[in-house]
Amino acid sequence: MSSTILAIELAYWQQTGLRALLGIVAVLLPAGTLVYLFLFKMMSFMQSRLGPMEAGPYGSLQLLAEVGKFLQKEDLIPAAADRVVFKLAPFVVLISTFLLVLVIPAGPDLWFIDIDTGIFLALAVSSISVIGILMAGWASANKYSLIGGLRAAGQLVAYELPLVLAVMGVVIQAGTLNVQGIVMAQASGEIFGWGGIGNPFILTQFVGFAIFLVAVQAELTQPPFDMPVAESELVTGYLTEYSGLRFLMFFIGEFATAGIFSALAATMFLGGWYVPGLDPTDNLFNVIGPLVLIGKMVLVAFLIFWFRFTYPRFREDQLQQLAWKFLIPLSLVNIVATGVLKVVF
Amino acid sequence: MSDYLRNWLTLVVFGGVAVLLVGTFLGLGSLLRPSRQTTQKMVAYESGVDPQGDMWSQSNIRYYVFALMFVLFDVEAVFIFPWATRLEVYDVFGLVEMAIFIFILALGLFYAWRKGLLRWI
Numbered sequence: 001m002s003s004t005i006l007a008i009e010l011a012y013w014q015q016t017g018l019r020a021l022l023g024i025v026a027v028l029l030p031a032g033t034l035v036y037l038f039l040f041k042m043m044s045f046m047q048s049r050l051g052p053m054e055a056g057p058y059g060s061l062q063l064l065a066e067v068g069k070f071l072q073k074e075d076l077i078p079a080a081a082d083r084v085v086f087k088l089a090p091f092v093v094l095i096s097t098f099l100l101v102l103v104i105p106a107g108p109d110l111w112f113i114d115i116d117t118g119i120f121l122a123l124a125v126s127s128i129s130v131i132g133i134l135m136a137g138w139a140s141a142n143k144y145s146l147i148g149g150l151r152a153a154g155q156l157v158a159y160e161l162p163l164v165l166a167v168m169g170v171v172i173q174a175g176t177l178n179v180q181g182i183v184m185a186q187a188s189g190e191i192f193g194w195g196g197i198g199n200p201f202i203l204t205q206f207v208g209f210a211i212f213l214v215a216v217q218a219e220l221t222q223p224p225f226d227m228p229v230a231e232s233e234l235v236t237g238y239l240t241e242y243s244g245l246r247f248l249m250f251f252i253g254e255f256a257t258a259g260i261f262s263a264l265a266a267t268m269f270l271g272g273w274y275v276p277g278l279d280p281t282d283n284l285f286n287v288i289g290p291l292v293l294i295g296k297m298v299l300v301a302f303l304i305f306w307f308r309f310t311y312p313r314f315r316e317d318q319l320q321q322l323a324w325k326f327l328i329p330l331s332l333v334n335i336v337a338t339g340v341l342k343v344v345f
Numbered sequence: 346m347s348d349y350l351r352n353w354l355t356l357v358v359f360g361g362v363a364v365l366l367v368g369t370f371l372g373l374g375s376l377l378r379p380s381r382q383t384t385q386k387m388v389a390y391e392s393g394v395d396p397q398g399d400m401w402s403q404s405n406i407r408y409y410v411f412a413l414m415f416v417l418f419d420v421e422a423v424f425i426f427p428w429a430t431r432l433e434v435y436d437v438f439g440l441v442e443m444a445i446f447i448f449i450l451a452l453g454l455f456y457a458w459r460k461g462l463l464r465w466i
Contacts, residue, residue, distance in 0.1 A: 016355060016358055019355060019359075020362045023359055023362055024362065071373070071377050071378065072377060072378055072379070073378060074378055074379055075374065075375070075380070076382070076387070077387070078388065078389045079384070079387035079388070080389060090367055090371075091363070091364055094364075094366065094367050095364065097363070098363035098366075099356060099363075102356060102359055112355060112359070113356060114352060115352050115353075120426060140389070141401065142389040142390060142391070143402060144390075144391070146404060154411065157411060157412055157415045158411060158415070160419070161415065161418050161419065161422070164419070164422045165425075168422070168426070168429055171426065171430060172429040172432055175431075175432065177426065235390065235392070240390055241389065241390065244374065245371055245374040248370075249370065249371075317464070324458075324463045325463060329451065332447055332450075335425065335429075335447065336444060339429075339443060339444075342433070343432070343436055343437055
């Protein structure tokens with residue numbers, strides 16, 4: 001947010017307080033939306049059932065009921081566990097989520113942080129959650145947890161690279177790491193001289209978009225990449241010993257990160273808060289920008305969850321091979337091809 | 346304070362907000378939830394069977410080679426980012442330079458592949 005927003009002047013501490021409040025909304029709202037819309041409803045419809053219907057109209061208050069349920073659960077910490085690390089792990093995972101939401105702009109003047117290394121920061125803080133997961137797996141003093149944590153680390157390390165390299169194509173096209181700059185580059189871009197819809201990078205970076213989505217899926221440890229929490233092999237992997245609210249924290253972290261990564265993909269490949277036909281510096285975008293961004297976020301999240309409910313789980317070696325033998329070489333080729341095309345045109 | 350530093354202060358604030366939120370949730374929970382703990386509940390869950398042996402048992406970390414390669418490629422990414430932002434300025438010269446750089450790294454990946462290091466044994 002710049003110092004004036006919709007002609008209202010704000011002091012720095014007011015801005016920061018507002019940002020912190022909006023940050024909580026920006027983390028919890030997508031998480032709730034995705035859980036209800038996709039995990040409860042879409043998954044049910046895909047499996048020919050109705051899903052939750054009792055709590056509120058069409059089960060829309062089910063989320064509150066779930067939180068109420070988790071609030072009443074007894075807090076169990078295994079006697080053999082490393083208590084300090086066990087308690088710290090959910091904090092680390094949620095810190096990673098909160099720092100990730102920082103970089104996403106929702107309008108020309110609506111941003112949490114406006115730095116020249118925006119995308120780089122997002123990629124850096126997104127990998128903090130690995131530490132939290134490893135901590136959870138190690139501190140639980142449970143063999144399932146330990147194996148789950150190690151699997152998660154191996155998986156996140158392997159898919160961090162395609163994630164980073166897929167973004168590179170966008171950076172080359174936009175010529176900046178600043179997220180706001182990337183949105184502006186798409187808004188003012190032209191397709192062979194025709195600027196009617198700007199230039200959403202999904203058109204030119206479709207390979208990058210596909211690699212990014214696959215890597216995000218793996219980073220979230222969602223099916224088909226859910227070996228770390230594979231319920232038929234490891235109970236729930238690193239979450240086995242977590243119950244009640246501590247489990248809920250990991251759960252919120254996972255789905256909030258899913259929402260934020262979707263928003264990040266929407267920002268980099270679908271034009272973010274911009275809709276074609278309007279001037280990107282128009283003050284109107286400070287009002288409709290967040291709504292546009294949420295719309296695009298839900299669209300990308302739909303793709304992610306569609307994969308989640310459709311494909312069976314990979315085997316551990318297949319997962320590593322997909323990353324190292326297919327995605328990484330492909331994204332390297334994508335970088336070189338984008339560079340060549342950028343210089344030629 | 347400059348705008349630049351204020352941006353980073355926001356980052357610190359958000360870290361604090363995360364800690365505060367989780368702390369509030371867990372604190373609130375401790376007021377509401379029951380606590381009837383028995384020694385049986387504190388045993389690690391191993392599918393209903395009493396746990397056997399040391400919990401922190403040694404397990405085979407199969408991917409230390411992957412971890413090494415990850416460091417290699419992550420450093421590569423750090424080098425590519427600044428190049429990517431300035432490609433328009435460097436033009437053909439920068440393109441050829443980076444093509445050589447990526448080619449050498451791809452050669453390393455290919456070598457590891459041929460050596461069978463990318464197989465998950």
